[in-house]
Amino acid sequence: MTVQPIRLFGDPVLRTPAEPVVDFDAELRRLVADLTDTMREQNGAGLAAPQLGVGLRVFTFEVDDVLGHLVNPVLDFPDEEEQDGPEGCLSIPGLYFDTKRRMNVIAKGFNSYGDPMQIVGTGLMARCVQHETDHLDGVLFVDRLDGDARKEAMKAIRQAEWYDQGAPPVVKLSPHTPGNPFGLGR
Numbered sequence: 743m744t745v746q747p748i749r750l751f752g753d754p755v756l757r758t759p760a761e762p763v764v765d766f767d768a769e770l771r772r773l774v775a776d777l778t779d780t781m782r783e784q785n786g787a788g789l790a791a792p793q794l795g796v797g798l799r800v801f802t803f804e805v806d807d808v809l810g811h812l813v814n815p816v817l818d819f820p821d822e823e824e825q826d827g828p829e830g831c832l833s834i835p836g837l838y839f840d841t842k843r844r845m846n847v848i849a850k851g852f853n854s855y856g857d858p859m860q861i862v863g864t865g866l867m868a869r870c871v872q873h874e875t876d877h878l879d880g881v882l883f884v885d886r887l888d889g890d891a892r893k894e895a896m897k898a899i900r901q902a903e904w905y906d907q908g909a910p911p912v913v914k915l916s917p918h919t920p921g922n923p924f925g926l927g928r
C-alpha cells in the first residue's frame with residue numbers, strides 16, 4: 743500500500759515551486775507509484791508531487807480511462823480557444839469552482855525512465871494537465887479565478903471543516919518545558 747496523505751491548502755509545500763527531476767531512478771518510479779495509488783484511491787483526475795510533500799516536477803493523471811504520468815512538463819498551447827467549467831483539487835477537498843482554462847494543450851516531458859513523451863490534450867485532459875503543471879509552480883486553481891469569484895472561493899475554503907485555522911500558540915511555562923506543555927494538537 744503506497745497511498746500517502748495529501749497535503750491540504752495552507753501547507754507551504756503547495757506554494758513552493760518544485761525542482762526539475764534530474765535522476766530518473768527507482769526512487770522516482772516509487773514516487774510515481776505513490777502518486778498513482780493515492781490519486782486512484784481518492785478518485786482524482788490528477789495528482790502532483792508537491793501534494794504529497796515532494797518538491798519535484800512530476801504529476802500523474804487519469805482522464806477518460808487514460809492513466810499516466812509526466813516528468814518535467816513543458817506546456818504549449820496550439821490555439822487561443824478557452825473552456826470554462828467546474829474544477830476541483832484534492833488539496834482543496836469538496837470545493838469546486840468554475841475555472842477558465844485553455845481548451846487545447848500539448849505537454850512535453852519525460853516518463854519515469856527518462857524517455858521523452860508528449861500528451862496532446864483537449865477538454866478535461868487539457869484542464870488536468872494545466873491544473874497539475876500549476877501545482878509544480880506553486881499555483882493553485884483558485885489563483886486562476888478572478889475578483890469576486892476568488893474572494894468567494896477563499897471564504898469557502900476558510901469555512902471548510904478541514905481547513906486548519908492555525909495551531910494554538912505554543913505556551914512555554916519554563917525554558918525547560920519542551921514545546922507545548924498542554925500537548926494540544928492542531
Ligand SMILES: [Zn+2]
Pocket residue numbers: 830831832833873877
Ligand atoms: Zn490540485
